[in-house]
């Protein structure tokens with residue numbers, strides 16, 4: 001079977017904790033509709049890996065294949081229409097809320113799906129916001145949710161979600177989780193969640209990628225990871241995280 005995304009022996013060279021590289025030998029696959037939680041202690045390179053998958057950063061070794069076609073044979077713009085990186089720091093484009101919502105259709109010359117935009121604004125608790133309001137005047141949490149809606153309107157096949165709920169209140173966080181779960185079920189989109197929220201990882205993913213010791217140490221079903229992590233590093237990570245601390 002051909003995978004949505006195939007990752008082969010990725011290496012990123014950044015000196016880290018006495019190692020001459022940030023990570024190496026990272027290989028895996030992502031299939032349609034798969035939900036993956038990318039976990040690991042701070043500084044293991046989770047965000048860097050996501051950015052490489054979005055072609056926003058470059059690996060030093062290894063290959064990426066989207067629908068069996070190597071990344072070098074894709075126009076980066078076409079790739080990013082299918083593989084969309086959503087960062088914790090939402091960036092608003094100049095103009096109004098509506099200008100931001102319409103960005104995707106303007107860029108890709110597609111019809112603006114206004115009913116869907118309205119539904120998503122509603123589901124994510126933004127129904128009260130006037131569309132002619134300047135986007136720069138929104139609160140941080142509102143910008144975060146608006147940026148997510150912009151990405152959803154693009155209808156990518158794979159979402160790379162980089163701690164997207166870290167700065168949201170509990171209510172908004174749950175709204176985001178519900179919208180994304182439904183989206184994955186209904187649209188078949190795959191998602192990779194980088195999160196330090198283990199409850200979120202457990203609820204949102206079917207599979208865990210655990211990064212430690214400069215590589216992908218574990219790649220297994222979510223329940224198995226939480227019940228029977230196979231590496232000492234993952235066991236330590238879970239113990240520290242349950243105690244509310246971050247292993248370094």
Ligand SMILES: Nc1ncnc2c1ncn2[C@@H]1O[C@H](COP(=O)(O)OP(=O)(O)OP(=O)(O)O)[C@@H](O)[C@H]1O
Pocket residue numbers: 014016022040041042043044045046047048049057
């Ligand atoms: N292109 C680069 N040049 C220099 N340093 C880099 C580069 N890419 C990543 N790093 C460094 O690699 C380290 C890992 O960063 P990254 O943000 O990917 O880790 P992370 O696992 O996502 O951490 P956190 O959980 O704290 O967000 C950081 O120290 C970062 O500064």
